[in-house]
Amino acid sequence: MPTPLITEQGLQQLKDELDHLWRVERPEVTQKVSWAASLGDRSENADYQYNKKRLREIDRRVRYLRKSIDKLKVVRYHPDQEGKVFFGAWVEVESETGETKRFRIVGYDEIFNRKDYISIDSPMARALIKKSVDDEADVTTEAGTTTWYINAIDYPTAE
Incomplete structure (x- = not known):
């Protein structure tokens, strides 16, 4: 288990990544999944398969970031x-x-x-x-x- 410490810049980068994934990337990918699903047969639809997989990756990372950000302790210079x-x-x-x-x-x-x-x-x-x-x-x-x-x-x- 890694030590739950982070610098101020590191915490801000994680928050920015979470915000980008949640507000920008996830809505785009969700829209692509909906569009690809509307085309019919999903089993042979590469757009649907790829974007569904990407959506799972985004959701996994969002869960990890939300959990991590709460547990991390910022260490400031003294x-x-x-x-x-x-x-x-x-x-x-x-x-x-x-x-x-x-x-x-x-x-x-x-x-x-x-x-x-x-x-x-x-x-x-x-x-x-x-x-x-x-x-x-x-x-x-x-x-x-x-x-x-x-x-x-x-x-x-x-x-």
Whole structure:
């Protein structure tokens, strides 16, 4: 079960997605299903089959979003976080081999379609929490344990 935390921007994105699905996409697809159903034989009607499937996907996502939005806790930036890695931080790390990565630690619902976000529940995030610049963190995954050094910690100023 993912930790039910989210940033303010992430919560707004989920609310916007819910609103779009419910007010724009669902009515359009419902209209297409009605039109395709009026053509007769539904078993061989590709428009009907596809749009009916899409309607189920939309309804499933709407149910998930409504349930999730109620359970999520927004974590806001606090000045006490400066200098340490906490939820919402942008972190730059470097491995022993010189590989560098930069990412933001966010909630599970925010990581999709973003290559630069990682979940608070990931092994990397768990290893970095409460660490400071120049600290090292041992991250254990299925591939083994890797040591990462923290180069930089930033918090978004737009929040």
